[in-house]
Amino acid sequence: xxxxxxxxxxxxxxxxxxxxxxxxxxxxxxxxxxxxxxxxxxxxxxxxxxxxxxxxxxxxxxxxxxxxxxxxxxxxxxxxxxxxxxxxxxxxxxxxxxxxxxxx
Numbered sequence: 078x079x080x081x082x083x084x085x086x087x088x089x090x091x092x093x094x095x096x097x098x099x100x101x102x103x104x105x106x107x108x109x110x111x112x113x114x115x116x117x118x119x120x121x122x123x124x125x126x127x128x129x130x131x132x133x134x135x136x137x138x139x140x141x142x143x144x145x146x147x148x149x150x151x152x153x154x155x156x157x158x159x160x161x162x163x164x165x166x167x168x169x170x171x172x173x174x175x176x177x178x179x180x181x
Contacts, residue, residue, distance in 0.1 A: 104132075106156065124170050130156065131171055143167045 098104070102118040119131040119141055129143045143164055144156035159167060 103135075120171065120174070122167070122170055122174055124167055129159070129167055131167075141168070141171065143171075 098118045098121070100119055103115050104118050105113050105115050108114055115135055116132040117135060119133050122129055122131060128146045130146065131141050131143055133139070133141050143159055145159060147155050147157060149155050158164075
């Protein structure tokens with residue numbers, strides 16, 4: 078599944094856009110059928126050189142899932158879901174990151 082982030086601000090740099098997001102912000106993704114789907118931004122994390130978004134569905138704020146940020150041949154952002162083993166590793170990294178933020 079590949080989705081595109083619906084950019085609602087004027088920034089053109091994806092890294093700048095990612096840094097501008099705050100926990101709880103609503104972002105809209107466009108699914109393969111062209112339908113806009115809202116998600117809650119929870120965090121971003123880097124794992125083995127790749128950047129992942131940690132997102133939650135508005136109806137299930139306690140369940141976090143991850144999408145890898147990539148670029149297609151045209152330079153557009155695409156988001157792919159990791160396999161189960163990688164998702165487990167990302168969740169562990171996410172928990173460690175959150176715990177270290179809580180300690181600060």
